[in-house]
Amino acid sequence: MGGSTPSGLVATGDPSERAINAAAKVSPAVVSIINEQLFGFGLGGQKLEGDDAKEGEGILREAGVGSGVIIKKKDGKAYIVTNYHVVAGAQKVRAVLTNGEIREASVVGEDQITDLAVLAIDDKGIDTVAEVGDSSALRKAEFVMAIGNPLGLGESITMGVVSVIEEVVPVSLNQNGVIDWEQEVIRVDAAINQGNSGGPLIDLNGRVVGINSMKIADFGVESIGYAIPINKAMPVLEELMAQGFVSRPYLGVYTLDLQQYWRQQDMGDLGDLFGEDPEGWLGEEEGSGSGAEDSEGAAEQGKDGEEPDGGEGEAGGTSSDLKLPDNVLAGVIVLEAVGPALKAGLQFNDVIVDFDGHAIGTTMELRKYLYSKKKIGDSIEISYYRDGELKKTKLKLGESVAEE
Template identity: 65%
Template sequence: MSLFDDDFYSTKVSKRAARESKKRDFVFPYRSGVRKWSNVRIAFVSSITSAVAATLLFGVVFGGGGGTGNGAGTVATAGGVQAIDPLERPIQASAKVRPAVVSVINQQMFALGIGNGEALPEGSEEKGTLREVGVGSGVIISKKDGKAIIITNYHVIDQAHTVTVVLMSGEAREARVVGKDQITDLAVLEIDGKDIDVVAEIGDSSALRPAEYIIAIGNPLGLGESVTTGSVSKIKQIVPVSLNQDGVYDWEQEVIQIDASINQGNSGGPLIDLNGRVVGINSMKIADLGVEGIGFAIPINLAMPIVESLIKLGHVPRPYLGVYTMDLEQYWEQQGFADAGEGELPDAEGGATEEDAEGVTEGALPELKLPDEIYDGVIVLEAVGPAKDAGLLFNDVIVKLDRQSIASTMDLRKYLYGQKKIGDEIEISFYRDGELKVTHFKLGEKEEEE
């Protein structure tokens, strides 16, 4: 006999105990209010439960959220939750916005005469013939008091005599330019809102992440609706631009860099996320040999304050210095052309702080007297408004604003628009006939770009 003879301690189980145990294993799980499960059953039920939980979690995570109704997640059904195929998300997102995307046609007046004639200046009352000179895109962002409001690019409607908007249905409507801003390349149009039921939802461009999937919608080459897809290459890219299209960079634009195609005519159309929300306004691309997949869009978070100002005031109020300028660096380059005997010199219309210089004789350059160590600054070609009242003259060379060095027109603009406000006092350091001078005056208001 072993030391321990009872069933509890024995390594052997009696036949009676084995039979009783086997009976209990196959008894209905509820007895006297107590539920008893075998190890096999517990493992089986746990496996089933885990599988169901994993399936539901996969649908929520990879379906993009549960039952939001925005086409970007899972759809709630009577029987539970059904996951949407991720490949359907771009289709649903574009379908949500496309009815709000329009074509924008720029029509300009041309002088009557033999051949094609010359385009008449914007606002000219001279008789001529109306011609279509460009096609871009736009997106309807709101509808109020029977009018639909559209965002597009400044360069899409620049110099237009009339602007026509074509809806997705093919109907053409005349548009009124509410306001435009060359600095940010944005413009706002207004059309009759009859039968327009869809407006685009504004998203949050600050929430974008590199490699996030995006969709660009527009009207390339005037061929009709176009949808291109890609991803965010860089959420914040600084791109130098030439506002006057003269090859001189006089402003910097903060943009979203994308690899979705932005063809001619896509400008002004919306850049959207997979929720169908507008996160940017398609603006430009790098068009160079061997360069593909580099496009840019204006972040919607930067665009909307400009748009709101254009709707409210018709322009974007900015501090106004009142000078026509040319970069000193450009002057030295032109002097080099002259010394090399390259023939007629380029126009001295390089960068302009608020306006383009128009009164400079073609081929002529101002003769400057500067200390040998001065290489950077901006030359005053003409002073108007506050600058004229403060005594600035032709040939003065501005080198500092508020004791901060200014090397170019771009620096001058960035400092004025980024650091100063209308009515602020500013200190100008400049050279006149080789002598450093300082003056102070209050900045005026620049109502619109001329």
């Protein structure tokens, strides 16, 4: 006697068969990414890397691996999506196709804030382009798969479920322990390991619903991975393909959080007490404090292209005689002003505390206000302290441009 489907439920077929078909559909569009950087030796035989090696002789060597997925073909090029941190610092980027062929790739555009980048390769022989899905249609407990190149071992597929549809994860863009941005992500329990970064998260229909980017790698934590929702990624990717960078309102300040400054000053007092720099904190970059690590091993997402620097941990460059009223406990110290900020009169050691009547206590709040509340060309009123006196200035926000 035949069975029947209970009222209200939809028969979807064998999930394993759907997974096999979905993986087969997308896999030909998945590539491995090789980040090659210049390594050399300077005077005295010391090892030089990246920009330091450019001045002398050196050789290109593999500095990191990641993954990517082809989402578009146009005018003889195939466009690959990956993470910014996968290609950061690369002198040369190569893409490895599923048939093992290695092709040189060019960086079309990259964006550190969203941790996204677009590469291009010759489209000869590229027959499969991944279908872009709808991340807003995802449901809790829905099966998803992460495809990529973990540990450089070649293509791998892991499966899990959507744990959280929308989660906000604090990150340190410059990997200096300062939480200066928040990334909206999908949380999954599919295994995401080093090398999976930049690869696609797909649903059982074989559609890309996310770009795998981070995991929590703390001791005792298992199966907590994150992917950038494809609906959030696509507007950025389209802009990167069109102009190579993302246009955002531009203020023009290098900054340091006041709270971080006070913390480093306190550690300086402790260093005086013990006659040394405790744990190497004075004027140095601190260890990651975000708790969320990308699958290349850190929560770094790169330099903010809008604020020329978003809290680099350069307290050593800030005057130790900062003058503020006793009740001012939060704000953003200006380490350097350029562009619109310089024209408006902002200077070294000014402490920004307010935008348009909204309190600004951290670099993250500064960025979030600019990017969510303002547009290029808008005016903004800035309240700041200089030598203990509250001042105000107005300026017109500029437009971010691609870095040389």
